[in-house]
Amino acid sequence: MSNDDMTIKPLSKLHEILLNGEFAVTGECGPPRGANREVIAKKAGLLKGFIDAVNVTDNQTAIVRMSSIAGAVHLIEAGLEPVMQMVVRDRNRIALQSDILGAYSMGIRNILCLSGDHQSFGSQPDALNVFDIDSLNLVRTVKDMRETGKDMSGFELDIAPAMFIGAAANPFADPFEYRVLRLAKKIDAGVDFIQTQCIYNMARFKQWIKMAREEGLTEKVYILGGVTPLKSAGMARYMNNKVAGMDIPDEIIKRMGSVPKEDAIEEGMKICLETIAELKELDGVSGVHIMAIEWEEKVGEIVKRAGLKK
Amino acid sequence: MIIADKKPIEEIIEEVEDYDRLLVLGCNECVTVCEAGGKKEVGILASVLRMHFIKEGREKKIDERTLERQCDHEYLEEIRDVIDQYDAVLSLACGVGVQFAAEKYLSTPILPGVNTVCLGANEERGVWTERCQACGECVLARTAGICPVSRCAKRVLNGPCGGSSNGKCEINKDLDCAWQLIIDRLHALGRMDDYEKVAPIKNWSTDRAGGPRKVVREDVQV
Numbered sequence: 001m002s003n004d005d006m007t008i009k010p011l012s013k014l015h016e017i018l019l020n021g022e023f024a025v026t027g028e029c030g031p032p033r034g035a036n037r038e039v040i041a042k043k044a045g046l047l048k049g050f051i052d053a054v055n056v057t058d059n060q061t062a063i064v065r066m067s068s069i070a071g072a073v074h075l076i077e078a079g080l081e082p083v084m085q086m087v088v089r090d091r092n093r094i095a096l097q098s099d100i101l102g103a104y105s106m107g108i109r110n111i112l113c114l115s116g117d118h119q120s121f122g123s124q125p126d127a128l129n130v131f132d133i134d135s136l137n138l139v140r141t142v143k144d145m146r147e148t149g150k151d152m153s154g155f156e157l158d159i160a161p162a163m164f165i166g167a168a169a170n171p172f173a174d175p176f177e178y179r180v181l182r183l184a185k186k187i188d189a190g191v192d193f194i195q196t197q198c199i200y201n202m203a204r205f206k207q208w209i210k211m212a213r214e215e216g217l218t219e220k221v222y223i224l225g226g227v228t229p230l231k232s233a234g235m236a237r238y239m240n241n242k243v244a245g246m247d248i249p250d251e252i253i254k255r256m257g258s259v260p261k262e263d264a265i266e267e268g269m270k271i272c273l274e275t276i277a278e279l280k281e282l283d284g285v286s287g288v289h290i291m292a293i294e295w296e297e298k299v300g301e302i303v304k305r306a307g308l309k310k
Numbered sequence: 311m312i313i314a315d316k317k318p319i320e321e322i323i324e325e326v327e328d329y330d331r332l333l334v335l336g337c338n339e340c341v342t343v344c345e346a347g348g349k350k351e352v353g354i355l356a357s358v359l360r361m362h363f364i365k366e367g368r369e370k371k372i373d374e375r376t377l378e379r380q381c382d383h384e385y386l387e388e389i390r391d392v393i394d395q396y397d398a399v400l401s402l403a404c405g406v407g408v409q410f411a412a413e414k415y416l417s418t419p420i421l422p423g424v425n426t427v428c429l430g431a432n433e434e435r436g437v438w439t440e441r442c443q444a445c446g447e448c449v450l451a452r453t454a455g456i457c458p459v460s461r462c463a464k465r466v467l468n469g470p471c472g473g474s475s476n477g478k479c480e481i482n483k484d485l486d487c488a489w490q491l492i493i494d495r496l497h498a499l500g501r502m503d504d505y506e507k508v509a510p511i512k513n514w515s516t517d518r519a520g521g522p523r524k525v526v527r528e529d530v531q532v
Contacts, residue, residue, distance in 0.1 A: 089464070093511070115464050115471045118481045129464070136468040137511045152511075170472030178470075178493055178505070185468060185508050197472060244473035244480035 062122025087116025143190025380407025446516025
């Protein structure tokens with residue numbers, strides 16, 4: 001990434017926005033547990049005009065849903081730019097490359113490379129997992145296809161997919177000291193942008209981004225901070241205890257519990273807006289990733305009240 | 311060593327139900343050490359089966375025998391002269407032993423009496439844990455002697471993933487995060503430089519992905 005280099009041709013609209021130094025806003029769309037494309041169309045309608053790109057999750061929490069490729073195509077048809085999530089849990093290297101080619105042929109230009117939630121969390125814990133390559137090597141595979149025009153076997157592709165490559169980072173997982181090193185490895189592997197785990201522990205996030213800045217990493221990758229509006233103290237407690245890699249400090253849980261129940265949603269909104277305000281001012285943060293899980297109607301309000309767009 | 315665990319008795323009873331003359335066949339190697347299929351377990355299981363069928367009014371001939379190994383021709387040959395006295399053999403060896411016996415004695419059913427679990431170590435009395443998946447291309451030199459293939463639930467070769475918390479794995483709070491262990495040990499060894507290198511894509515053709523594996527050593531062949 002080099003914002004000075006005006007000769008860089010953007011790979012996607014999201015890339016273009018980041019190249020222009022605009023504060024990017026991405027959202028999230030979980031495909032339905034069924035084949036109903038109307039579900040995607042409805043979510044797209046709620047998000048359109050508020051966000052620059054929308055992540056389409058890939059069988060998140062290891063529960064079978066419409067594929068992220070199909071979901072992404074439906075979003076394109078609805079006039080939104082998708083970020084196709086792709087996990088290495090369910091596909092070997094042959095299927096991964098094949099789906100990347102297919103996705104690119106359908107107009108998908110952003111990919112987010114992930115490990116995937118372990119299948120033991122899902123509705124079919126008896127399933128076999130794949131994990132042929134890890135998420136870091138998926139990043140490298142997509143990058144190599146883009147840069148060399150060849151697949152992993154070295155075969156020259158007639159049209160090589162040129163995707164804008166993302167990965168996740170969790171500044172709240174352990175061991176903390178090595179989280180920045182792992183970010184550096186993702187950059188070495190060829191990642192262009194990072195979307196982080198939901199930020200509630202701002203002190204820890206600031207420490208992480210400071211370490212990343214000191215290593216010069218924020219010059220090499222666009223970092224989008226993740227946020228999720230809380231609905232209740234119960235939801236905060238549940239996420240903190242049950243969602244892998246989630247860190248919600250006690251004071252946030254207490255704050256959610258300190259207001260009357262009917263005001264909890266507004267309190268969650270305020271926390272979310274305060275987080276976004278801090279992210280906007282933070283050196284090394286290029287945007288925000290709003291994960292309003294099955295609450296897409298809230299995204300427009302967040303964007304408007306945070307003064308994010310247009 | 312190979313770690314095995316006892317099969318539920320109901321499953322074993324169902325397996326042997328139709329056979330009146332049964333040989334319960336133990337193995338003196340790994341399954342003896344992990345207390346699933348040695349002489350002691352053969353004795354206990356044979357007694358349980360005898361009592362069960364007597365209670366049902368269906369007395370069976372159930373004999374006990376434990377071989378030095380069931381994965382070697384030499385030892386399996388020791389039952390050749392008695393095999394015809396049985397309608398079936400209930401082998402308490404690992405899956406290797408069961409199959410080797412089955413290949414040798416074509417007309418006698420060889421039934422498994424244990425579940426073969428993994429390649430592991432005896433962590434403490436009564437506790438065995440996995441250490442190796444026999445991937446056929448050892449990476450331990452790069453990972454401080456701790457195996458991410460067998461000990462990371464996602465087999466991540468560039469870990470830890472985002473689910474590592476307080477040194478534990480996201481799938482189970484009692485399970486150590488292999489990558490926390492690797493990092494701790496690389497640190498202790500002063501080899502954190504190794505961590506900074508991106509591990510290459512692994513060749514799984516030496517794993518079961520490449521089909522059944524075979525080692526041929528001409529230098530020791532006769």
